[in-house]
Amino acid sequence: METVESLGKVLKTLMPELTLVSEIGRRQCEGCGNEVVVYEAPILGGPDKGKMVQYTRGIPLPDNKIGQGCICWENEQAREAKRDMQERRIKRIVDRYSTVNPDLEAASFESFETSSPILQESLKLARSYVDGFQLTAPMNLLFAGLYGLGKSHLTYSICKALRVKGFTAVFMSVPKLLTIIKSTYNKDSDFTEAELLDVLSKVDLLALDDIGAEKARREEQGETWATEKLFEIIDGRSGRSTVYTTNLRADELATKVGQRNFSRMMMNTKPFRFEGEDYRIKNKRF
Template identity: 35%
Template sequence: MSSDVCTNSENHKKPFPKLCVKGINDGKPTCPICYSREQEKPIIESENERWNDYKDNEKKVAFEKESLIADIAIKNARFENYRPTSEEAQANAEKAVKALKDFLEGAKFNLLLVGNCGAGKTHLAYSIGKELQIKNKEVIFITMSELVRKIKSTFNKDSALTEDDIIRRLVEVEFLILDDLGAELGALNSNDKATRFINTILFSIFDGRQGKATIVTMNLSSERIEEAYDERIVSRLLGNRVSIVFKETKDFRRRKIEF
């Protein structure tokens, strides 16, 4: 094959004649296709870098823009300002850090933080979410009561969103934190079951998120979960799970009250 013919199959399938063009490669025979690709490389790399930066920023923004939080004070929660009030709470904080590390290494599982109100479940869950966000992970934190309210608002004929839009987003997000599951059932000592509406929402979310990382905080025991929710939801929630359970830790928000 003549040296005046380019056979670089990465840039063109068939041999292509080299040309002598003034101002290009000192006028030596050069393949115009290969030369053009070489000139485009820095531009493409720069655009790819800009696109990746844009996507990373989109992921970070999701945690701030798309989360629905009932108690905005939780936005200040960090591992650094978590104050364990018992040995159990300290051990559970360490378990939460371990779960975060596993998530960052690519593990996919349901992380359940279970226990009484005020034990620190939401603080730890939000802290995990914040650290994931810092590492350019896409995270949405949503309180169960706010999720129900948001979905019901789509029933308004003027709503720009639909129920499917909301559920689809919660299914596709990389990390979902669902806070205070069970609050929609009412009093903790009641035997109420979830409504068909709630069961439909939760099944759609947990079924769609199989094989993804989901963090759930709740006050419910496994027995209460089985009583309250459809068995298909129970199967998906309790399957492939890691549990962090608060049995002894008191409500840390009341520890300074003296009367």
């Protein structure tokens, strides 16, 4: 209280024209319980010269309204700065660790080949998924089927479409992702494993491509390192949307990734099986 009153006296001494500086009210902040002193002073120059504005602790209040001049305001600024820092960190890691093959870069819904009713249905499902995507109503997809049927194409198209809508969507090949995690163990790595997994847990959509294709060494304890890492990633996605692709059938996938991972993957997940010919080698003769 003394600080605000002293500030007013100093301002009046240094700038006599501020004769209208005055305290106009006090209140208790509902957030932190601190007393907030509000005072009023005129703008000294510019197009708004003479216009009266209100301040708390020397902080101008927007739209001439009494606002926070206490620790709550400071905490909110800190939270905004933290959110901004997290968003920049996510972008740096995503850009650095992008695992999209060059042949997928141009993938889109428009370029997806629908040579059969099944593939037509898969495209319809993917478009519907994007149209209905909501952070407050997470939903997962599992695309299964043999190689070359367009699972990765369609999944990456989902990611691209969601980015256009302003969401953060990351496409990661599971075998490459596990290699990237191992690379963070190097002391010269720019990011730690914890930072990478934290980013993957927070993006709006994570696409885990080719799950079950990773090579894993059986450990003495009965679990593989890859299985444990997959569980950390999948478990960390709880409450957020994830799209999986696999070349395995349900029983094969459960055996490959472990029953615990498979059970977690299937929570709130719509499975769709692709069938047809490998369109990457269709009509190619040699």
